[in-house]
Amino acid sequence: MQSSPAQSTPAAQTERGLRFFHRLSFEETFYGWLFIIPAVLGLLFFRLGPVFASFYLSFTKYEIITAPRWIGFANYTKLVTDALWLRSIEVTLWYVVLFVPLSLTFAYTVALLMSRDVRGITTYRTLWYLPSVVPVVASATIWRWGLNPEFGPINFPLKVLGLPAPRWLTDPDWIVPSIVFIGLWGLGNSVLIFLASITSVPRTFYEAAEVDGANGWARFRHVTLPLTSSIIFYQLIVTVINSFQVFGVAYVLFVSNPSASSAGPNNAALFYVLYMFRNAFGYFRNGYASAMAWILFLVVMLLTIILFYSQRRWVYYETEGGGS
């Protein structure tokens, strides 16, 4: 009974604390998993599981009715000689090359204009965003007419002015630019995201720049641009990933049923996912289509990784230099 109170107090407290912690921990673990279990199952059955499944299927011949049969790299070697597949790559790359820089510059410029505090700005913002909520099928419907070479309103002013009027959706050379154009119409999301990041640049930065005698361009170049570069980077990645997966507009405009054998004149609208869709749901070549899916997946991942490595050169994060 030397120092029983002194000894028991902290020890007992720790023990009680531990027991309390354990009880809490069990209760939290139980309910924690209970709450997240649907999401975890969704992750397994609708996302991670299918990623691995399609990897496996890409090495098989599988037409739903019979069991998948292992054929090694045959799907991949067959793809390389598939003229339509190569065509779909050509079409898609052409789209990505046009759309990514155009949409980013366009959206960023519009966002810059909208960040100015002029009267009626909320109305402008509302109206510019409106096309982004239009369903893809409706947007294709609208532009099927809008880009009509004879009677559409895009060619109307060109004709009146006597300028060359492209045959948008019927000329193979103009089909991809037409789809880019339709995409630019529904650009509101990127504008909004850029706008939010531009308006969140602290005023003090501009004031400091002004004290240093920076003019409009210098303020943009040395304040706005670096401070929004992380969002530009994020938008770049998202836009690249989405551009590789164009489907709806091209399908509505140029394809009438899943197994239709052409996509626009000279297959000029045969986007990668369109061709993959045709193989999977028109011809039920699921192994072959899975190989296409995985190649696209790898390309997109590779590009994302390259972009992530490149960002060190041009993306500015406030946490790095902002502290000191």
Place this chain on the structure above:
Amino acid sequence: MTAFRIRHTASRFLIHLTLAGGSALMLVPFFWLLSSSLKAPHEIYVFPPKWIPDPVRWLNYREVFEVVAVLRYTANTMIVTIFSTLGVILSSSMAAYGFARLRFKGRDIMFALILSTVMLPYVVTMIPVYILFTRLGWIGTYLPLIVPDWFGGPITIFLLRQFFRTIPLELEDAARIDGASRPRIFAQIILPLARPALTVVLVLSLLYNWNDFLAPLIYLHKRDMFTLALGLNALQHFESGLDWTHYVMVLATLMVLPVIVIYFLAQRAFVEGIVLTGLKG
């Protein structure tokens, strides 16, 4: 000083001009859609374009119901939209609560895994998921469009989790001292307080499901199961021998209208949703 003033005014004027001109250009297609939906078919494709229909053919809006099963398509779209939205809100908010407020083993890894699938290209999962639903015998039903939403959406979970973390812990602690269980805290404290974030999710999900084209295209083949998106697509490719452009325009208008109404009603939620989902990281 005056030179600065003039330049200032001039730059303001230019900004107004660009934004107003741009807004007008953005709106022209809507105007034309509405205008064409009120024309006789032979008046749609004319040169020069006729901006105001003359005469206004209101009859189109009655006739379209005889040509296309508009009500059926609308009802089908609503079924899919409502049940998917219910599912994604319930399952995602549950998961978000677990991730935001409870501490347990494996939580962070699960959250990271779920978040990492945000950028997963949909094409990689499309075929195996289709096969899964084929095996379950669900092709040609609405289940493939609805059921996945009952298992949470990565972006929704992320968005709600961020919001739940801003709700003061004291509120939860007080309820726990009063003996409330976790599900009860979730249902009676967290969810009511999260209304702004839930509105964002609600609006985004309604819009997404109403507009969706790919999933219905893959899973629905019978005409009387079609959603509006499928119906509108089919009407454009339907070979009737007659010019149905005006009906196409009417159907497109009918499909776009509710979206625009929701957009104007819930504009703030929309904008916040886009910005929040875009500005993570």
